[in-house]
Amino acid sequence: MYIEQAFKVLHEWWRYFIGLFIVILAVIAGQIPFAAAVFMKSYETGEDLQGLDNSTVMSLLEPNLNLFLMLLSFAVGLVALLFVAKFLHKQTVVQLTTARSKIDWKRFWFSFFLWGIISSGFIWFDYFMSPEDYVLNFKLVPFIILLLIVVIFIPLQTSFEEYLFRGYLMQGIGLVAKNRWVPLLVTSLAFGLLHIANPEVDKLGYSIMIFYIGTGLFLGIMTLMDDGMELSLGFHAANNFFAALLVSADWTALQTHSVLKDISEPSKDMLTxxxxxxxxxxxxxxxxxxxKYGWKNWKDKLFGSILEPERETIKSIGNNDENTTNL
Known part of the structure; x- marks a missing residue:
């Protein structure tokens, strides 16, 4: 089982507390370049940052620069999280990712392309049904730069969120709660609250949190039922990857040099x-x-108890198994 993987490493509760604190500090440090760039730009233009909504603040910077600096903090957070896993928990990336003996990349790519095709189809369908809501936003050179940023940094951003919520916190909370439903709900709520500062919330209201929390719940269910994060990693990467490239709007978190730009006003229909x-x-x-993957025993995998293997001891971790100290 995926959560039980944590019993193979150093897993005292205080390690997760310290580890989370280190990761949060790393993310805050990673946000310094973005904050500095925004303050410098506001100083140049004489713009008063007080009272501005999030979408307006983001629009102060050139879209590609804005995206790069915004994603940078997630990359820093991912490095910190892997550092914490290796040195504080003696945990490998494989143990943090899956209960299988190795990461199943076929699962990742299946989820990536499945959701990539579906989500892209939704975008193009809406474009052809309501072309008046969109303008062609494609510019070759900015788009190529965007593509490079997206290919490199979107996977880092989405992987950080998955490894933090569906990985590190799912396992840590599961060991403390001794069941599966508590970490599933807590990580889903935390994942939703992570997005509460997004510009979409300002425009569509707090009802949009249903989408963010619901998505976290969906990704958490996939992780628990499949005994690994490969499917959630692929889904999340595809969602942000294709969204950043295909469509953007002035009131969303992803303001990019995308192919299309949504110029419609946020509405209840859009929220629906x-x-x-x-x-x-x-x-x-x-x-x-x-x-496809033969999931069974849903009740136990989503609501069952977490039991520590009888012969598992902390002392043996990392001393005799060299694999526990390698990323």
């Missing part, structure tokens, strides 16, 4: 379109994956 996948599309995807 964003929330609908939580109740319709995500359950269908879970059904597809359950059939």
């Amino acid at each position: 379109e964003m929330v609908l996948p939580v109740f319709l599309v995500f359950p269908i995807l879970l059904l597809i994956m359950s059939k």
Whole structure:
């Protein structure tokens, strides 16, 4: 089982507390370049940052620079998280990723392309149904720069969020709670709250949190049912990857040199379109994956108890198994 993987490494509760504190400090440090760039730009233009909403603050910088600096903090956070796993917990990337003996990249790519095709299809369908809501935003040179940033940094950003919520915290909270449903709910709520400062919340209201929390719940269910994060890693990477390249808007977190730009005003219909996948599309995807990977015993995997193996001892960790000290 995936959560039980943590019993193979140093797993006292205080290690997770210290580890999370280190990761948070790293993310804050990673945000310094973005904050400095925004303050410098506001000083040059005479813009008063007080009272500005998040989307306006983001629009102060050139889109590619804004995206790069925004994603930089997640890259720093990922490095810190892997550092914590290796040196504080003596945990390998494989143990943090999956209960399998090695990372199953076929699962990652299946999820990536499945959601990439579906999400891109939704975007193009809406474009052809409501072309008046979009303008062609494609510019070759800025788009090529965007593509480079997206290819390198979007996977780092989404992997950080997955390794933090569906990985590190899922395992740590699971060991403390001694069950699976508490870490599933807590990490889903925390994942949603991570996005509460997004510009979309300002425009669509707190109801949009249904989408973020629901997505966290969907990714958490995939992780627990599949005994690994490969599917959630692929889904999350595809979601942000194709969104950043295909469509952007002035009121979203991803303001990029995308192919299309949504110029419509945020509305209740738009909120419905964003929330609908939580109740319709995500359950269908879970059904597809359950059939493909033979998921069974849903009740135990999502609500069952976490039991420590009887012969597992902390003293033996890292002394005789060299694999526990290698990333």
